[in-house]
Amino acid sequence: MREGADRAASMSAQPAVPRAVAAAAATAEAKLTHPGKAILAGGIAGGIEICITFPTEYVKTQLQLDERANPPRYRSIGHxxxxxxxxxxxxGLYRGLSSLLYGSIPKSAVRFGMFEFLSNIAKDSSGKLDNKRSLLCxxxxxVAEAVLVVCPMETIKVKFIHDQSSLNPKYKGFFQGVREIVREQGLRGTYQGLTATVLKQGSNQAIRFFVMTSLRNWYLGDNPHRKMNPLITAAFGAAAGAASVFGNTPLDVIKTRMQGLEAHKYKNTLDCAYQILKKEGLLAFYKGTVPRLGRVCLDVAIVFVIYEEVVNVLNKVWKTA
Structure with a gap:
């Protein structure tokens, strides 16, 4: 009789383990985003976002190029x-848009694709990505988007915007301008300021994904399946964007100067930083902060919202293992 009771207890206990394992697997599967979906969703989000926010990028770049020694041409953002x-x-506020539009789609695709690829490796057994690992991802x-897309794209954009300020602009359009840059300076001409760009983009995305993941983990708490309203996603994205602006605007200023038409004045990234500090003072490292803050907060909010919504649609029509 005791043997029968033991056997019954054993049989009743057996299904509990598979159910727990299945639940954990289901949770992990729900939390993972296929890199292919991330690439597609990121590309779509990046293309839409840049068309909306480019004028603020134009103004930010002009203010950063407007060196005090010239003297400055612009008195304020409105001016x-x-x-x-x-x-x-x-x-004129969309001068250089083509270079960013051609680059924003692959840039966001590389960014989100690489982040999901790395985070899928870094997530724990329950499918959760902790805050510290999100920073590294x-x-x-x-770094990936800086090397593959951002540096050549940003160099071309800055040269186009800077060229418009000259007395005799020589770049008539995107393809003609790129041909002219490559003809005069070779392929290296599109990779000016690579070190500064890698530092900027690496710190940018580290800060943004860290803040976004931290806020998302806080909001979800112990319920990973809690639905995130697009307005919540937008608010978290704007906060992540603001954190990245205050965290690395000095690197953005240095990068812009290293990619401008007068980049030859600087020996390297450190020399550029030294000259800015010596000639223009510490505040020069925060030129363009206000327009950049407006653009980046809007940028990151839009990108994360569109990205999440596109991924949700892809999850319904694109089944992955």
Whole structure:
């Protein structure tokens, strides 16, 4: 009789383990995003975002290139906008958009694809990515996008915007401008400021993904299946963007100077930083912070919202193991 009771107890206990394992596997599977989906969703999000926010990027770049020794041409953000529209029309605020548009799609695709690839490796057995690992995954994503896409794209964009300020602009369009840059400076001409770009993008994405993951983990708590409203995602994204702006605007200023038409004045990244500090003072490292803050907060909020929504759609139509 006791043997029968033991056997019954054993049989009733057996299903508990598989159910627990299955539940954990289901949770992990739900938390993972296939890198292929991340690449597609990231590309779509990046293309839409840049079309919305480019004028703020234009103003930020002009203010950063407007060195005090010139003397400065622009007195404020509003003055820069008014002068640009007076001289070039509203379309002048979109000068250099083509280079960013062509680059933003692969940039976001590489960023999110690499982040999901690394985070899928870094997540624990329950499918959760902790805050510290998200920082490292974001760093890896930022370095990848800097080398593969951002540096040549940003160099071309800065040269185009800087060229518009000259008396005789020589770049007539995207392809003609790229041909001219490569003809005069070779392929290296599109990779000016690589070190500064890697530092900027690496720190950018490390900060953004760290803040975004920290806020998401806090919001979800012990319920990984809790639904995140797009407005919540946008608010978290804006916070992540703001943190990255205050964290690395000095690197962004150095990168912009290293990629401008007067980049030959600087021996290297450190020399550029030294000259800015010596000639313009510490505050020069935060030139363009306000327009950049507006653009980046909007940028990151839009990208994360669109990315999450596109992934949700892809999860319904694209079944992955």
């Amino acid at each position: 820069c906008v008014r002068l640009t529209i007076q001289e070039h029309g509203v379309k 974001g760093l890896g994503a930022g």
